[in-house]
Amino acid sequence: MIKQKQLGNHLLIEYYDCDSEVLKNTSLIEKHMIEAAKIAQATIVESVFHTFSPWGVSGVVVIEESHLTIHTWPEYKYAAVDLFTCGNTIKPWVAFKFLEGKLKAKRADLTEISRGIVDRILEDNKNLL
Template sequence: MQGLHLTADLHGCHCAPAWLLDAAALGRACTDAVRAAGLQAVGQLFHGFPATAQGPGGVTATILLAESHLCVHTWPERRAVTLDVYVCNFGADHSGKAHALMDALLALFEPTTVDRHVLQRGEVNLSAA
């Protein structure tokens, strides 16, 4: 259950519009980034949302990893994105791969501002066992 959970809220993204609007294109980019980081995709779901009165519909891209998951949500009308990378570190330390994946996605979206968080999850207290 030990793991590393990375999140980032991106604002002012200057990326190509396809990364915010096109579920298939974003899905391919995420899959490529997962592979390049050395993580293993075991499932995926890429979904585009319809336009609203506020603007064009965004995209959710989720990749189930053998190590845990990646989830991306876009708000094209705000040029904003949220990123969620979680890796389980119980059998091996995948922290470097998680950071590499996050860095690749940050480069893809080209945000003006980023609010990043790092959470160590499920630390095992051996004295309590």
């Protein structure tokens, strides 16, 4: 199968049976997400994280190449993560494996989506002219 030229790559990740204490710790989750961006060779712009009551974390690391997000449910030992990267220098698969280890996930499901298929974009633009 020939891979089409795309603008971005989006990894949708489900981490199961994680360490609940890690998933509750907002500062630790932010630290891991920032480190994941760095080891993926992304350029960090800003990070914002929120702690829910009684527990759970949502956060985003905005990168020049798009974003990394996380939402945790410590009571279910579950985390949902999106790694959306543009360009061909970023390594989201490295970030995926890093986070799997840091969250102490026993299992992970991953869906990869190509974003911005160039042929489709150009076809759409022809219809606008």
